[in-house]
Amino acid sequence: MAVSNIRYGENVTKEVGMDLQNLGMKNVCVMTDKNLAQLPPVRAVLNSLIRNKINFSVYDNVRVEPTDKSFMDAIEFARKGKFDAYVAVGGGSVMDTCKAANLYASSPESDLLDFVNAPIGKGKPVTVPLNPLIAVPTTSGTGSETTGIAIFDYEELNAKTGIASRAIKPTLGLIDPLHTLHMPERVIANSGFDVLCHSLESYTALPYHMRSPCPTNPIERPTYQGSNPISDVWAKHALRIVAKYLKRAVKNPDDREARFSMHLASSFAGIGFGNAGVHLCHGMSYPISGLVKTYRAKDYNVEHPIVPHGLSVVLTSPAVFSFTASMCPERHLEAAEILGADIRTAKIKDAGLVLADTLRKFLFDLNVDDGLSAVGYTTADIPALVKGTLPQERVTKLSPRSHSEDELSCLFEASMKLY
Amino acid sequence: MAVSNIRYGENVTKEVGMDLQNLGMKNVCVMTDKNLAQLPPVRAVLNSLIRNKINFSVYDNVRVEPTDKSFMDAIEFARKGKFDAYVAVGGGSVMDTCKAANLYASSPESDLLDFVNAPIGKGKPVTVPLNPLIAVPTTSGTGSETTGIAIFDYEELNAKTGIASRAIKPTLGLIDPLHTLHMPERVIANSGFDVLCHSLESYTALPYHMRSPCPTNPIERPTYQGSNPISDVWAKHALRIVAKYLKRAVKNPDDREARFSMHLASSFAGIGFGNAGVHLCHGMSYPISGLVKTYRAKDYNVEHPIVPHGLSVVLTSPAVFSFTASMCPERHLEAAEILGADIRTAKIKDAGLVLADTLRKFLFDLNVDDGLSAVGYTTADIPALVKGTLPQERVTKLSPRSHSEDELSCLFEASMKLY
Numbered sequence: 001m002a003v004s005n006i007r008y009g010e011n012v013t014k015e016v017g018m019d020l021q022n023l024g025m026k027n028v029c030v031m032t033d034k035n036l037a038q039l040p041p042v043r044a045v046l047n048s049l050i051r052n053k054i055n056f057s058v059y060d061n062v063r064v065e066p067t068d069k070s071f072m073d074a075i076e077f078a079r080k081g082k083f084d085a086y087v088a089v090g091g092g093s094v095m096d097t098c099k100a101a102n103l104y105a106s107s108p109e110s111d112l113l114d115f116v117n118a119p120i121g122k123g124k125p126v127t128v129p130l131n132p133l134i135a136v137p138t139t140s141g142t143g144s145e146t147t148g149i150a151i152f153d154y155e156e157l158n159a160k161t162g163i164a165s166r167a168i169k170p171t172l173g174l175i176d177p178l179h180t181l182h183m184p185e186r187v188i189a190n191s192g193f194d195v196l197c198h199s200l201e202s203y204t205a206l207p208y209h210m211r212s213p214c215p216t217n218p219i220e221r222p223t224y225q226g227s228n229p230i231s232d233v234w235a236k237h238a239l240r241i242v243a244k245y246l247k248r249a250v251k252n253p254d255d256r257e258a259r260f261s262m263h264l265a266s267s268f269a270g271i272g273f274g275n276a277g278v279h280l281c282h283g284m285s286y287p288i289s290g291l292v293k294t295y296r297a298k299d300y301n302v303e304h305p306i307v308p309h310g311l312s313v314v315l316t317s318p319a320v321f322s323f324t325a326s327m328c329p330e331r332h333l334e335a336a337e338i339l340g341a342d343i344r345t346a347k348i349k350d351a352g353l354v355l356a357d358t359l360r361k362f363l364f365d366l367n368v369d370d371g372l373s374a375v376g377y378t379t380a381d382i383p384a385l386v387k388g389t390l391p392q393e394r395v396t397k398l399s400p401r402s403h404s405e406d407e408l409s410c411l412f413e414a415s416m417k418l419y
Numbered sequence: 420m421a422v423s424n425i426r427y428g429e430n431v432t433k434e435v436g437m438d439l440q441n442l443g444m445k446n447v448c449v450m451t452d453k454n455l456a457q458l459p460p461v462r463a464v465l466n467s468l469i470r471n472k473i474n475f476s477v478y479d480n481v482r483v484e485p486t487d488k489s490f491m492d493a494i495e496f497a498r499k500g501k502f503d504a505y506v507a508v509g510g511g512s513v514m515d516t517c518k519a520a521n522l523y524a525s526s527p528e529s530d531l532l533d534f535v536n537a538p539i540g541k542g543k544p545v546t547v548p549l550n551p552l553i554a555v556p557t558t559s560g561t562g563s564e565t566t567g568i569a570i571f572d573y574e575e576l577n578a579k580t581g582i583a584s585r586a587i588k589p590t591l592g593l594i595d596p597l598h599t600l601h602m603p604e605r606v607i608a609n610s611g612f613d614v615l616c617h618s619l620e621s622y623t624a625l626p627y628h629m630r631s632p633c634p635t636n637p638i639e640r641p642t643y644q645g646s647n648p649i650s651d652v653w654a655k656h657a658l659r660i661v662a663k664y665l666k667r668a669v670k671n672p673d674d675r676e677a678r679f680s681m682h683l684a685s686s687f688a689g690i691g692f693g694n695a696g697v698h699l700c701h702g703m704s705y706p707i708s709g710l711v712k713t714y715r716a717k718d719y720n721v722e723h724p725i726v727p728h729g730l731s732v733v734l735t736s737p738a739v740f741s742f743t744a745s746m747c748p749e750r751h752l753e754a755a756e757i758l759g760a761d762i763r764t765a766k767i768k769d770a771g772l773v774l775a776d777t778l779r780k781f782l783f784d785l786n787v788d789d790g791l792s793a794v795g796y797t798t799a800d801i802p803a804l805v806k807g808t809l810p811q812e813r814v815t816k817l818s819p820r821s822h823s824e825d826e827l828s829c830l831f832e833a834s835m836k837l838y
Contacts, residue, residue, distance in 0.1 A: 006649070009627075015636075018635075018637060019638075208428075216437075218426065218437060219437070219438075229683055230425070230427065233652065233687070237652050264648055264649075268652070
């Protein structure tokens with residue numbers, strides 16, 4: 001169980017200037033994206049910095065669903081700025097970009113691929129000290145403020161990959177629920193699906209004592225340790241909040257209780273999966289977003305086609321959990337029950353089907369597109385989707401059930417239509 | 420939510436040498452008590468240090484229920500040894516003593532009272548950097564491996580007090596459930612009551628947004644923040660484990676599932692109360708143990724009279740929760756339900772009585788002494804017990820219900836007999 005330091009409360013964002021002053025920081029980089037740059041969360045951060053007389057530069061060029069190129073642009077900015085601290089204000093894209101900027105500015109001689117997960121990158125361990133990074137999440141999905149993960153789209157391979165190291169975990173997450181009030185309907189839905197899958201995948205991930213290889217020295221343990229009694233607490237708690245509040249948060253932007261609860265659930269699930277890991281939904285999602293053709297998700301104000309991360313993750317969830325259930329059926333049934341299924345007469349051998357049906361109903365109620373076909377894929381794309389999944393070993397190897405390429409094909413095939 | 424770094428698993432103790440080597444440590448102090456010095460947990464630590472060629476000195480003079488004098492003895496040892504790291508192997512007494520030794524060896528000019536909580540001590544903030552401390556708990560109660568708290572008996576005042584600072588929180592807790600197998604019956608019972616009260620008190624503590632004064636600068640926030648949505652998760656989860664496993668763990672030393680679960684529950688409750696705080700049961704417990712006359716608890720191999728901490732905390736719990744219930748009756752009822760009460764027909768106004776009755780039955784089933792009278796107190800002692808509670812403001816001010824001296828007297832009076 002690695003550490004995550006978060007502070008929750010309305011208006012905690014206003015404290016960021018004092019936090020930086022307490023840390024003795026004098027030259028701060030504020031990272032965000034162009035949409036957010038004009039919105040209250042960024043204004044609250046800048047006002048706090050001004051009030052506390054802290055010099056800062058704003059980088060608002062973060063790409064929503066970042067790429068290696070957009071990472072490099074932020075890294076160059078950070079390297080030139082010689083900042084002593086960072087504040088990331090945004091969703092997962094902003095926080096992940098800021099983690100990368102901090103890492104590579106602290107290690108100016110390193111190439112991007114040096115710290116990227118093997119086999120795509122070299123997967124070198126991070127040994128340099130990083131500067132403080134305070135994360136202020138404005139979506140309710142990624143949990144990136146609690147994790148040592150930074151994901152980007154490696155354009156050459158048309159697939160997402162990332163950096164995973166406890167060293168890049170933010171120093172502090174400021175969880176200010178007021179920031180959720182500006183989120184459009186589909187953004188809250190899709191980011192909520194990310195929380196849903198973080199919870200379900202980390203709860204059903206390979207147990208920590210069955211993971212291999214088992215390094216003899218604790219320092220060699222991966223960031224993702226497999227499901228364990230500590231991450232289980234967070235996974236189930238976050239799942240209960242999703243079950244209770246996600247529909248309300250999506251359907252009514254004025255339902256503060258629901259939106260505030262989802263904001264915390266995002267961090268909770270982050271602490272869980274940031275230690276346990278995720279598996280097939282996430283592993284398969286990276287090519288689904290990476291290979292996007294023309295699909296443009298509603299409510300995302302960006303200039304490029306996009307299958308938002310949370311949507312790309314959840315579309316395969318019914319197929320994935322049907323497939324994995326045989327390895328830990330009790331956990332799959334328990335998850336279905338938390339999500340509202342009546343499991344009193346369910347048979348243990350049907351656990352996968354029960355959870356899959358529960359998820360389909362949940363997604364249907366939330367107007368989710370009808371499967372991969374609805375976001376532009378046909379069966380002809382399956383080989384490319386499988387090929388993009390294979391390098392995602394860091395997560396797919398945490399699947400409780402091992403899988404062949406043919407089985408991955410079947411999972412994509414079964415995800416073409418949901419209803 | 421401050422951070423706690425724990426690692427759980429059978430035999431994780433064996434990794435301590437590698438952890439210290441990874442940290443570059445060369446001269447390590449191992450702290451324990453005389454009973455434990457001969458037992459497997461300490462042997463496992465020493466073997467690991469030898470295997471990893473780390474120089475160490477053993478201090479086995481920790482007093483069970485430490486005092487200012489026993490703290491000072493350990494501090495002198497630490498100051499002379501010029502250690503670069505510490506390993507504490509034991510229960511709360513050992514871990515707390517080791518935290519103090521690390522703190523005052525790192526601040527050699529400081530007097531003991533400098534960092535002790537006001538009003539007994541000066542309550543100075545800790546600004547010196549401490550050395551790494553790895554905690555290996557061998558009881559299942561204190562949660563001290565996750566907290567920034569060190570408690571001792573200040574003999575001049577006949578009352579317990581302590582040091583509370585995030586700075587003294589252990590670097591890492593190694594939660595090795597195998598260590599619970601050697602615990603005698605009453606030790607597992609009494610340490611389990613500590614978990615029970617950590618959970619109940621932190622769940623019912625004054626909510627974080629109602630605590631005052633509310634410092635404008637986050638650095639001035641106290642270690643104990645009041646109940647909050649994060650500590651609530653830990654409190655309830657730990658309480659569920661206590662409800663399910665404590666009786667089994669006490670009654671059958673071979674019930675590994677129960678003993679292992681209680682070991683984790685102790686850490687979970689620690690993360691909860693270490694952030695939220697405890698209140699009246701703990702505040703009132705300090706004079707109950709501090710003023711002990713001749714009572715010698717079964718299964719404690721010590722040379723002095725002793726009311727073990729967990730017992731001193733739980734004896735007032737029926738009276739305390741009857742008193743506090745009116746401020747958050749739903750939480751009191753919920754706790755009673757988790758502990759096995761049928762609350763379907765319970766009235767909200769009876770929440771305190773329902774929880775108190777549930778606790779009395781729980782304690783009776785576990786052969787707990789019948790109240791303060793059974794550990795040697797009479798009504799004539801009440802003024803002294805109240806006087807010893809008054810300086811425990813750090814915790815008592817987190818009670819959801821404010822209280823006069825007369826009300827404290829009534830709580831002690833009501834705790835003389837339980838059944």
